[in-house]
Amino acid sequence: MYSFLQLTTNEWLKLAKKRGFFIAFLIILLMPLGIAVVVKSFLEGTELGYVEFMQSVIDINGGGTLYLFLCMIYTASLVSGEHQLGTIKLLLIRPHSRSKILASKYAALLVFNIVLLLFALIVSFIICIVFFGMQGEGSMIDVWKTVLYTSVNTVMYTSIVFMLSVLTKSTGATIGIALCLVFVSDLAVLLLAKYEFAKYLLFFNLDLRMYEEGGVPLMKGMTLGFSITVLAAYLIAILATSFYVFKKRDVA
Amino acid sequence: MSHQQDVVLQLDKVTKKIGKQTIVDQLSFEVKKGEIVGLLGPNGAGKTTTIRMIVGLIGMTSGEVLINGQSIRSSFSKAIARVGAIVENPEFYSYMTGWDNLKQYQRMIPSITVERMKQVVDVVGLTDAMNKKVKSYSLGMRQRLGIAQALMHSPSILILDEPTNGLDPAGIREMRDYLKTIAQQEGIAVLVSSHLLSEIELMCSRVVVIQQGKFVHEQLIGGAQIQQDGNEEFNVLVRVNQLEQAKQLLVGREELQFIQANELTNELEIRCKDEALANYIHELSAHRISVYRVVEVKRSLEDEFLTWTGGNQIV
Structure with missing residues (x-):
């Protein structure tokens, strides 16, 4: 366990020591700041509650998209970057199994997702307090729910990015394909909704907000339990593919 | 073990x-x-x-x-x-x-x-x-x-x-x-x-x-x-002042194999064992032929490499 923590520390440092590392945090800081400034100066009299504000900063259809893209871009190079730098050769000749090394990379990905999300929450809370004061209705439980929905969506997408990074060995291709997937997903939902099998597709199950009170599931017969099962199956398949390929690969 | x-x-x-x-x-x-x-x-x-x-x-x-x-x-x-x-x-x-x-x-x-x-x-x-x-x-x-x-x-x-x-x-x-x-x-x-x-x-x-x-x-x-017991044959280059006479001394000696002679540099390449070479040099001195240099001809690794690999495409 200790050695796994050490490996994850290594992976985290590889991310964090990059020169542009702070840019993601800068963007996440500027977004709520921008929203607050615009609301304050152009929509006079509008008062924003902190729950509402925090939710909008991380919601899938709000600032959450930006958060998702940042997570995807930052984790895209986790595996492919090692191939492109050539450091993979020195990394894999250590007394650790390839599975363990890949697992530590996935752990670093999750840590990055969590850290960036926490940063977004803290920053948006502070900005809201500064601009609009402590007010508004709703409770923190609503915020945590939004955190959960955004996290499910982000973990699924970043896991796909992770797999692509293993498969393509190219950061550029990984980011390209992944962004395509994000944009295609809405279209796919639109086009395939008439087919019965579509409910088994990943894209149809990513947004769990549809099971909220007042929400409408995308298709008949879909329940929260159903979606969670489908998502879990996809996640297992994605990770199994990544680990299998990474373990078997001849590193040339 | x-x-x-x-x-x-x-x-x-x-x-x-x-x-x-x-x-x-x-x-x-x-x-x-x-x-x-x-x-x-x-x-x-x-x-x-x-x-x-x-x-x-x-x-x-x-x-x-x-x-x-x-x-x-x-x-x-x-x-x-x-x-x-x-x-x-x-x-x-x-x-x-x-x-x-x-x-x-x-x-x-x-x-x-x-x-x-x-x-x-x-x-x-x-x-x-x-x-x-x-x-x-x-x-x-x-x-x-x-x-x-x-x-x-x-x-x-x-x-x-x-x-x-x-x-x-x-x-x-x-x-x-x-x-x-x-x-x-x-x-x-x-x-x-x-x-x-x-x-x-x-x-x-x-x-x-x-x-x-x-x-x-x-x-x-x-x-x-160099773990030789003196029983191994090697090539040696001998530079003398009188090439022809030195060459004549080789005639009829089986233990001294003539390889080639270079008249420009007055050098003689022979193949022999330790003892045979020593005897030959004594012989040269006895005939008052001056010996300037005796150098072993080593085949470089490159030469050997080409023999081993059949000489095609050098690395």
Whole structure:
């Protein structure tokens, strides 16, 4: 366990020591700041509650998209970057199994997702307090729910990015394909909704907000339990593919 | 059994096939403690593939690689724990400092202390560069950082793929001396692949030659070669003042084989054994023929290499 923590520390440092590392945090800081400034100066009299504000900063259809893209871009190079730098050769000749090394990379990905999300929450809370004061209705439980929905969506997408990074060995291709997937997903939902099998597709199950009170599931017969099962199956398949390929690969 | 204990690396019928193509074919050889072994072969002979199979970067189709008796296939972690390697050019995280890069590998092997790291860094002469980012390093400095990385965990075998690539003459010499030192003093076995034959000749105590993935030849070189009992024939170049007369003295002597004569330099090349040469020189003196020089004609590794590999495409 200790050695796994050490490996994850290594992976985290590889991310964090990059020169542009702070840019993601800068963007996440500027977004709520921008929203607050615009609301304050152009929509006079509008008062924003902190729950509402925090939710909008991380919601899938709000600032959450930006958060998702940042997570995807930052984790895209986790595996492919090692191939492109050539450091993979020195990394894999250590007394650790390839599975363990890949697992530590996935752990670093999750840590990055969590850290960036926490940063977004803290920053948006502070900005809201500064601009609009402590007010508004709703409770923190609503915020945590939004955190959960955004996290499910982000973990699924970043896991796909992770797999692509293993498969393509190219950061550029990984980011390209992944962004395509994000944009295609809405279209796919639109086009395939008439087919019965579509409910088994990943894209149809990513947004769990549809099971909220007042929400409408995308298709008949879909329940929260159903979606969670489908998502879990996809996640297992994605990770199994990544680990299998990474373990078997001849590193040339 | 002492022989077995000294063997650090053992390849047993290692084979790699990709599709129908056989890259490495039933390759077997050993590397013992304190030995520097060169792996030679023309381009595409399978040197790099072999080295990658030894360190587990590439899987093998059949056969076995044992490091200190541990299989790289079935007990990878145990086997690789005693290996230090640089595969092709050592690549680092260029945006990190040299020290941060070494720390990466230190975290992966719990037994490495900070003192050991400092010691290794000092040995490769990079102490002053440790706080600089690797992207500002010269190729030579990267090579040395590569060596530091490979030595940190006190391995029992060092595996180097083209270690002198991109080094200047001073760097090459430094690297060679250093490898010899650690092989002798710490008893580390070293396996080196290189395409610089002269380099291999100066550095290694033994070479293993492969071609088209197959074992072709094995030969002791350098100091290890001088274990002759005087019974071996060798070529020698004798410079005299009277070439014709010296040549006449050879006639009818079976133990002195005439090879060629060079009239421009007054040199005579003959093939003989120790005693025969001594007698011949006495003979020359007796006939008052002055002997200016007696030089052994050594075939360079390159010449031998071409014979072993059939002379086609030099590496």
